[in-house]
Amino acid sequence: MRLDLHVHSTASDGAWSPEAVVRGAARGGLDVIALADHDTMAGFRTAEAVGRGIDVQVVPAIEVSSTHRGRDVHVLGYFVDPDADSIVAHSRRASRRRKERMLEILDRLREQGIDVPFAAVREAAGPDATVIGRPHLAKALVAAGHVSSVPEAFNSLIGDQHRAFVSTELLEPAGAVELIRAAGGVAVWAHPPGDLVDELMPGLIRAGLGGLEVYRPRHQRADIVRYEGICRTSGLVLSGGSDWHSPENGTALGDFFVNGDEVEGLLAAGGM
Numbered sequence: 001m002r003l004d005l006h007v008h009s010t011a012s013d014g015a016w017s018p019e020a021v022v023r024g025a026a027r028g029g030l031d032v033i034a035l036a037d038h039d040t041m042a043g044f045r046t047a048e049a050v051g052r053g054i055d056v057q058v059v060p061a062i063e064v065s066s067t068h069r070g071r072d073v074h075v076l077g078y079f080v081d082p083d084a085d086s087i088v089a090h091s092r093r094a095s096r097r098r099k100e101r102m103l104e105i106l107d108r109l110r111e112q113g114i115d116v117p118f119a120a121v122r123e124a125a126g127p128d129a130t131v132i133g134r135p136h137l138a139k140a141l142v143a144a145g146h147v148s149s150v151p152e153a154f155n156s157l158i159g160d161q162h163r164a165f166v167s168t169e170l171l172e173p174a175g176a177v178e179l180i181r182a183a184g185g186v187a188v189w190a191h192p193p194g195d196l197v198d199e200l201m202p203g204l205i206r207a208g209l210g211g212l213e214v215y216r217p218r219h220q221r222a223d224i225v226r227y228e229g230i231c232r233t234s235g236l237v238l239s240g241g242s243d244w245h246s247p248e249n250g251t252a253l254g255d256f257f258v259n260g261d262e263v264e265g266l267l268a269a270g271g272m
Contacts, residue, residue: 001031001032001259001260002029002030002031002032002254002257002258002259003030003031003032003033003034003240003241003257003258003259003260003263004025004030004032004033004034004241004242004244004253004254004256004257004258005032005033005034005036005059005061005076005078005239005240005241005258005263005266006034006036006061006063006076006190006213006216006239006240006241006242006243006244007021007025007033007034007035007036007241007242007243007244007253008021008035008036008037008038008063008243008244008245009021009035009037009043009047009128010043010125010126010128010129011035011037011040011041011042011043011128011129011130011131012037012038012039012040012063012129012130012131012133013037013038013125013129013131013133013134013135013136013245014037014135014244014245014246015245015246015247015248016246017043017046017128018035018043018044018046018047018050019046019047019050021033021035021043021047021253022035022047022050022051022054022056022058023050023054024252024253024254025056025253025254026054026055026056027252027253027254028252028253028254028255029254029257030056030253030254030257031055031056031057032056032057032058032059032272033047033051033056033057033058033059033253034058034059034060034061034076034078034241035047035058035059035060035061036061036062036063036076036077036190036241037062037063037131038063038065038074038094038131038133039062039063039064039065039090039091039094039095039098039131039170040062040091040094040095040130040131041060041061041062041080041082041087041091042091042128042130043128044058044060044061044082045082048060057272059078059079059270059272060078060079060080060081060082061076061077061078061079061080061185062076062077062080062087062180062185063075063076063077063190064076064077064090064170064171064176064179064180065094065168065170065171065176066168066170066171066172066173066175066176067167067168067169067170067171067172067173068172068173068196068200070167071160071167071193071196072160072167072168073173073176073189073193073196073200074176074189074190074191075173075176075177075180075187075188075189075190075209076187076188076189076190076213076239077179077180077183077185077186077187077188078185078186078188078239078266078269078270079184079185079186079269079270079271080180080183080184080185081183081184081185084182084183084184086179086182086183087179087183090170090179091130091131093170094131094168094170095130095131095132097168097169097170098131098132098133098168099118099132101166101167101168101169102118102121102132102136102137103118104166105134105137105158105164105165105166106118106121106137108163108164108166109157109158109164111163112157112163112164114141114146114157116137116140116141116144116146120140120143120144121136121137121140122136123140124136124137124139124140124143134154134158135150135245135246137153137158138150138153138154138158141153141157141158149248150246150248150249151249173200173203173204173207174203174204174206174207175207177204177207177208177209178207178208181207181208186210186211186237186266186269186270187204187207187208187209187210187211188209188210188211188212188213188237188239188266189204189209189211189212189213190213190243191213191216191243192212192213192227194223194226197226197227197230201230201234205234205236209236210236210237210266210269211231211236211237211238211239211265211266212227212230212231212236212238212239213239213240213241214227214228214231214238214239214240215238215239215240215241215258215262215263216240216241216242216243216256217242217243217251217255217256237263237265237266237269238262238263238265238266239258239263239266240258240262240263241256241258242255242256242257244256
């Protein structure tokens, strides 16, 4: 069984619609995917229905944004009830806050002589997006000729280390874990920053953290060994995924996958 437990669609900041993501996963030889859009599950029902018709199982998932000392910390929620009151309320808050955040980023770019109207970002997001993210801004920057590619936009203007960066400021990391738990899900720390793991792990475990995203395309072998060891000693499940957003990044769905035995604890927790 080939799984990719971290993919995005146009419901947040992915390039493809939920239907296209599932069909792309089938072409890439994936058996199971988790549609884990940022702060929304708006694409799940469509993806699930499409998946049933082509033998791709779609795990209900969400990537919840949180902030620690000005840095974004993301927590994946697996096997979450998309209709849970906590998820619906969070998605509404996130939509409002992400618009506010984007306006702040645009103001900071304007201070640097780069003028991009919010309407251009909204157009780049497309009609399906329920939350606005930096990839949409990156596309608008490309369309306006400020940069030549989405990666260049992040590398030169809107990445975490640049002057225009604004953190999401929705929840504290422990609050993100609690939100997922309240919706019946398993909380897994997404792409955990190596320098924050020791500091945040005890509090996240107390809040109900269930696992770590251990297997990722950009993780070095040393990272994997470290996170596998943490999971063993802390009783956490292991997860893995590509964090796929777009073919523009040079990878296709299915290029990266994990096997069922690598994430069996997480699958068992979800009744798979």
